[in-house]
Amino acid sequence: MERGSSRLRRLGREVAKFGAVGGAGVLVNLGVFNLVRQLTDLQVVRASVIATIVAIIFNYVGFRYFTYRDRDKSGRTREMSLFLLFSAVGLVIENGVLYTATYGFGWDSPLQSNIFKFLGIGVATLFRFWSYRTWVFRALPVREAVARDDRTEPRSQQRVP
Numbered sequence: 001m002e003r004g005s006s007r008l009r010r011l012g013r014e015v016a017k018f019g020a021v022g023g024a025g026v027l028v029n030l031g032v033f034n035l036v037r038q039l040t041d042l043q044v045v046r047a048s049v050i051a052t053i054v055a056i057i058f059n060y061v062g063f064r065y066f067t068y069r070d071r072d073k074s075g076r077t078r079e080m081s082l083f084l085l086f087s088a089v090g091l092v093i094e095n096g097v098l099y100t101a102t103y104g105f106g107w108d109s110p111l112q113s114n115i116f117k118f119l120g121i122g123v124a125t126l127f128r129f130w131s132y133r134t135w136v137f138r139a140l141p142v143r144e145a146v147a148r149d150d151r152t153e154p155r156s157q158q159r160v161p
Contacts, residue, residue, distance in 0.1 A: 016065065018129055021062030026121055033117055037110070044113050045099050048120075052094055056087045066082035068137035079136055086131040093127055094120035 030146075033051035036042060042050070060083055073079075100156030101107045105117065 014133065015129075017067040018063070018133075021059060021067050022125055022129075023123070024062065025055045027058040028058045030117065031112065031120060034110075034114070037113075043067055044102050044108060045095055047093065048095050048098050048117055051117075052091045056084075058093070060087075063132060063137065068132075071137040082136045084131070086128060086136060089131070090128045090144035094124035096120070097123060100102070 029051045031051075032054045033048055036047040036050055037044070040047065060080075063083075064079075094117075098113065098116045101112065101116035108114075
């Protein structure tokens with residue numbers, strides 16, 4: 001039972017860290033989106049794609065060096081390739097929602113664009129969380145992860161073998 005609750009606590013920490021980086025990424029995404037919309041004459045979906053790309057770069061740094069800093073770092077080329085692949089799928093999901101609302105239903109006021117941009121980010125985030133944790137930032141083998149946890153616990157809480 002202890003093993004299950006430990007796994008649940010780790011997942012909870014991971015979700016919280018993913019949410020912190022993702023939340024900051026949402027602010028970057030929406031900020032860049034609205035800035036591009038205000039400063040240029042780009043169409044709504046093109047402005048959104050630019051904002052999503054900026055947020056993807058921001059999020060990679062946050063995920064690699066904060067959320068998943070303890071994960072396998074041996075295959076950076078593979079990691080970056082998969083991150084970009086799954087991020088591109090997330091970009092299509094996110095901007096597909098906005099595209100459908102704008103061009104399919106004619107909902108294109110600034111408020112409506114922000115609502116559907118935000119909704120698209122939410123749907124894409126579910127996909128990204130699953131794909132990043134499963135394929136991109138792979139967990140270390142259990143033996144290495146337990147050893148790493150033991151080294152990071154305060155001496156007074158470490159188990160004696």
